[in-house]
Amino acid sequence: MHAEEKMTYETWPAEPEKSTLEAKNKFLGFWLFLGGETVLFATLFATYLALKDKVPNTSQPLAKDLFELPLTFVATMLLLTSSITSVYAMYHMKNFAFKKMMLWLGLTVLLGLGFLGLEVYEFSHYVHEGHKFTSSAFGSAFYSLVGFHGGHVAFGLCWILTLMIRNSKRGLSLYNAPKFYVASLYWHFIDVVWVFIFTVVYLMGMVG
Amino acid sequence: MSTIAQKKGFGATVWDFLTTVDHKKIAILYLIAGGFFFLVGGLEAVFIRIQLAVPNNDFVSAGAFNEIITMHGTTMIFLAAMPLIFAFMNAVMPLQIGARDVAFPFVNALGFWLFFFGGIFLNLSWFLGGAPDAGWTSYASLALHSKGHGIDFYVLGLQISGIGTLIGGINFLVTIINMRAPGMTYMRMPLFTWTTFVASALILFAFPPLTVGLTLMMFDRLFGANFFDVTMGGNTVIWEHLFWIFGHPEVYILILPAFGIFSEIFSIFSRKRLFGYSSMVFATVLIGFLGFMVWAHHMFTTGLGPVANAIFAVATMAIGVPTGIKIFNWLFTMWGGSVKFTVPMYYAFGFIPSFVMGGVTGVMVATAAADYQYHDTYFVVAHFHYVIVGGVVLGILAGVHLWWPKMFGTMLSETLGKVTFWFFFIGFHLTFFIQHFLGLWGMPRRVFTYLPGQGFDTANMVSSIGAAFMSIGVLVMLYNIIMTSVKNVKVGNDPWEDGRTLEWSIPSPPPFYNFKQLPLVRGLDAYWIEKMDGKKGMTPAEPLGDIHMPNGSFIPFMIALGLFIAAFGAMYHVDKEAWALPVLIIGLLVTFGSMFVRSIKDDHGFHIHKEELQDEKGAKA
Structure with missing residues (x-):
């Protein structure tokens, strides 16, 4: 099968994300890249755990003084839901339903934007309480870990939006199907990382 | 292809290399750039040995000496050894598995330009206020207090590369997993491909910790973070961990491909199948795996406690087992073989005793209790130069001679090659053997001078004379390369006459599509099997058809250039320079703009049509 071929619902393969050599390479290469990203975040988690609550003086807030579960719970729900919507988008991609895929991707982007908005609000709230990037090792580690994740979310949003705009007029092909698929993989990965951040940073921050 | 390149003007050739995505041309770029940085790092080594040749020397100042040793280590590891290894991986691995290119030719070019601009950025520090001076390990407690921008050059330059x-x-x-020719199962892959595979896996998991470590250091130095600042709650040992979690696998990233090169050489020039192929593969994978469990043996004196030290000491010694398996397999490959003493074989012969000596001192320094005596002395310097020079550099020099005809279509002079070998080999042992004793006698490493009458004088002079020998060896090799390129006597597919693997079944240098028809692989040492069956070449696995090839692109250069520009902005932003922020923004715009262009512009590549392939002569697959 060639990437440039004009496809129809009937000729659309079962696994369009792996139907050409280029697509197979992209699929595998991206999984490997996510392996590297996992190590990257593991390193940031380790750094955070080593520096958690390490502040120069007692006037500075610690994890248990800062975090509030309702806010992060809403943020978590937004991001988890966006993962489901991207699954629906890929379901429609596999069924050659371009418009439905775009609709679900659009929902994904909106939910992601909502999450980012909450994160910005959260960060500014902490800064007002004296928890800054430069105020302590704890602050540096917190904003690096959560900020790296936020940066990934922002990059993912730009990526998905670029793909949507670029392909809005021409529909699905074996050339762009792997691109959509890989972007959705990235989105799931970001979501998984957030589950760990929610557990390690927020839940464990609240109890101890 | 080279004849076509000669007909083009000089400018067109340069443009061709700036935009190439062909793995063979990228290999040449890696070889040239890595070779250049090898000379720079070598020059720094010569300066070190001149300074230390006699006591109380003032050839360089103490501050300059710190910069020189830092840059020597950093340049040699990141900018010389790595890219030279990458040159061979690029030049040979796709040919060995019977592929037409790597999986992502565009990314391949991008990788080269990122390395190149990172290296240039790091070395510009010499001209812009001083090089990094906290040692190649750049421990945070030193690095945070280093004046000027030296450390920033280190952090940003290494990040980019x-x-x-x-x-x-x-x-x-991905190339090795997805693009092997029909019949090329994993257990039929040549050892160099296997070591490339394992080293690449190590890169995938070892570089992210370095990325994070460098980022944290950048945040601390440039953006006011406090990861390593103890007064603000930070912890300087975190850097040590992150650096060595990367740094130790890095050693295996370098040595495994060198092992691969030697495995090919022993097999080719003993004209015998590699002894214990399966155990070689197993040992390679095991070394790669264990390589991640030993990083704290660099930190025995940090104070992690006896339990941690004991665990890491045992894990370290365990690596001696698979390495020993390899050594014996190489010896048994020669045993009963019909050995031909070519220049690559000289290096392979020299490698075994040299590397074993490095391994033996490795077990000595792995003994945690004894390491307190060796730590930070010249004994350690001697040890790691025995494994890096005696292993990696000898491997690279052997690889240069072995694959030069495949990369450039002409053979390096055997006579000059042997002259290089003897100068380099004798010089190497002269330089570093005595340093074991200097260390045991108590000479600390990283000192810029020493007083007379402590028993260090003669030994240091001997060591410096050895460095001169090595330099002569390298100069002879440069002469060899120039003379060979001028004469340019063309060679055929299999210039060593005993080639065993697929790269020797196609012309030297190969056509840009490598294989006109993908070859059918019938076993280990695929080309050798066909030769033994009396055939002239490989049996094709597919009918002659159109070949899909990627387009060249200037975008990789631009993406890397943007980061190079942005790094200056990030660095001088701290000095409150008015131009720094705009430069940072412009650089990032160049990078992300280029990525954006890449992502919205379709690039389907092109096809070479069957008819054109039929017309071409001499390019038999």
Whole structure:
């Protein structure tokens, strides 16, 4: 099968994300890249755990003084839901339903934007309480870990939006199907990382 | 292809290399750039040995000496050894598995340009206020208090070139997994391909910790963070961990491909199948795995406690087992073989005793209790030069001679090659053997001078004379390369006459599509099997058809250039320079703009049509 071929619902393969050599390479290469990203975040988690609550003086807030579960719970729900919507988008991609895929991707982007908005609000709230990037090792580690994740979310949003705009007029092909698929993989990965951040940073921050 | 390149003007050739995505041309770029940085790092080594040749020397100042040793280590590891290894991986691995290119040719080019601009950025520090001076390990407690921008050059330069290495590793992994020719099962892959595979996996998991470590250091130095500042709650040992979690696998990233090169050489020039192929593969994988469990043996004196030290000491010694398996397999490969003493074989012969000596001192320094005596002395310097020079550099020099005809279509002079070998080999042992004793006698490493009458004088002079020998060896090799290129006597597919693997079944240098028809692989040492069956070449696995090839692109250069520009902005932003922020923004715009262009512009590549392939002569697959 060639990437440039004009496809129809009937000729659309079962696994369009792996139907050409280029697509197979992209699929595998991206999984490997996510392996590297996992190590990257593991390193940031380790750094955070080593520096958690390490502040120069007692006037500075610690994890248990800062975090509030309702806010992060809403943020978590937004991001988890966006993962489901991207699954629906890929379901429609596999069924050659371009418009439905775009609709679900659009929902994904909106939910992601909502999450980012909450994160910005959260960060500014902490800064007002004296928890800054430069105020302590704890602050540096917190904003690096959560900020790296936020940066990934922002990059993912730009990526998905670029793909949507670029392909809005021409529909699905074996050339762009792997691109959509890989972007959705990235989105799931970001979501998984957030589950760990929610557990390690927020839940464990609240109890101890 | 080279005849076509000669007919083009000089400018067209340069443009061709700036935009190439062909793995063979990228290999040449890596070889040239890595070779250049090898000379720079070598020059720094010569300065070190001149300074230390006699006591109380003032050839360089103490501050300059710190910069020189830092840059010597950093340049040799990141900018010389890595890219030279990458040159061979690029030049040979796709040919060995019967592929037409790597999985991501565009990413391959991007990886090279990132490495190149990172390296240039790091070395510009010499001209812009001083090089980094906290040692190649750049421990945070030193690095945070280093004046000027030296450390910033280190952090940003290595960050840029590190990204290049990481994507290169992913690229090789996917290439090997997805693009092997029909019949090329994993257990039929040549050992150099296997070691490329394992080294790439190590790159994938070892470079992210370095990325994070460098980022944290950058945050601390440039953006006011406090990761390593103890007064603000930070912890300087975190850097040590992150650096060595990367740094130790890095050693295996370098040595495994060198092992691969030697495995090919022993087999080719003993004219015998590699002894214990399966155990070689197993040992390679095991070394790669264990390589991640030993990083704290660099930190025995940090104070992690006896339990941690004991665990890491045992894990370290365990690596001696698979390495020993390899050594014996190489010896048994020669045993009963019909050995031909070519220049690559000289290096392979020299490698075994040299590397074993490095391994023996390795077990000595792995003994945690004894390490307190060796730590930070010249004994350690001697040890790691025995494994890096005696292993990696000898491997690279052997690889240069072995694959030069495949990369450039002409043979390096055997006579000059042997002259190089003897100068380099004798010089190497002269320089570093005595340093074991200097260390045991109590000479600390990283000192810029020493007083007379402590028993260090003669030994240091001997060591410096050895460095002169090595320099002569390298100069002879440069002469060899120039003379060979001028004469340019063309050679055929299999210039060593005993080639065993697929790269020797196609012309030297190969056509840009490598294989006109993908070859059918019938076993280990695929080309050798066909030769033994009396055939002239490989049996094709497919009918002659159109070949899909990627387009060249200038975008990789631009993406890397943007980061190079942005790094200056990030660095001088701290000095409150008015131009720094705009430069940072412009650089990032160039990078992300280029990525954006790449992502919205379709690039389907092109096809070479069957008819054109039929017309071409001499390019038999």
